[in-house]
Amino acid sequence: MDHELETEVARRTQARILDAANQVIAKVGYKRLRMEAVAKGSGITRQTIYNYFPNKQQLATAVLLREGALVNERAKENIPDDLEGGALLSAAVIALVDAARAMPIFEGMFEEGSVGFVNELAEHSRVIELMMHEYWSPVIERLRATGEVRTDIPVERLEWWLSFVYRALLARPPEDLDDRAAMDALVRDFLGPSVMGR
Template sequence: MIDTELETEVARRTQARILDAANQVIAKVGYKRLRMEAVAKGSGITRQTIYNYFPNKQQLATAVLLREGALVNERAKENIPNDLEGEALLSAAVLALVDAARAMPIFEGLFEEGSMGYVNELAEHSQVIERMMHDYWAPVIERIAATGRVRTDIAAERIEWWLSFVYRALLQRPAEDLDDRAGMDALVRNFLAPAVMSR
């Protein structure tokens, strides 16, 4: 029993070192130029051992994205005021999520030209990513629904998909666009809110 627990702890630490190194590589060169050799060098773990945990580059990058994405969600949730409703709540939720993602170095590497196709492909076809986005957007939609303002002609899952799509699209915008808080707020209120809320 003790041997099994020790093996599990060693495996957990090894996996964390691999993910940490891959995170740094993606942040530096992007997903497109991610190489297992660089991850091995950064982690001090052999390529063969890395392949034992992650059979290919896509699975490794997916694991990193899921880990970092969960952190982004938690940080963003902490920055949504509890007293907002309607368009103000939606705007705060979008801006909090974008800000939290921008604060993580890996997202610059993931959303660079050449890597974006991978991110979109993963987001569109990964149930794990879908659940992660659901965990973020469902409470926001529930708060809006509590005031009777969520559109009832669209399924909540479709609204979550739309919000996640817009979030990914915003992360591709130049920094000066994202830094324009009034412009971002107007974008959410004028274009995104009508897709989510009834008037």
């Protein structure tokens, strides 16, 4: 088989596996993810799936990274260019939470029994760290440009803290996240002082 064709076949196979795994996780959560269900959903044998992803943790990680990149892109598009200070921070947090909630997989990832995997992955994955850096760095730079970000804490720690709070918010009940005024107040009153200059 031609190398380019072989590569394209592998890419499409991997995409089908990830699509099926995405649907399974969205439906049953990470804890109940089974390779049999992914095989059935993708029409690809379990053995072939294992050739691409040796275990369900690696499979779920790949799905989460792919969907997380889409979340970042969509969230960035919803942060107005004219905001500053607390309004900017609030908009950035809410945009990211909203973008994640719009992706079916995130409900399955943040259900009871699955959220531990997400938190462990986020704390130990360099790829997740870089993904969060790509989202939060421009926000922090905009705050810095107007002198509204703390300088006594390294930027990496601020990014870590913002990412931690983001994950914590996704684990909250939907009715809490639907309350725009409460979300805005939470960010401004509690998250804001820990990130912005006094």
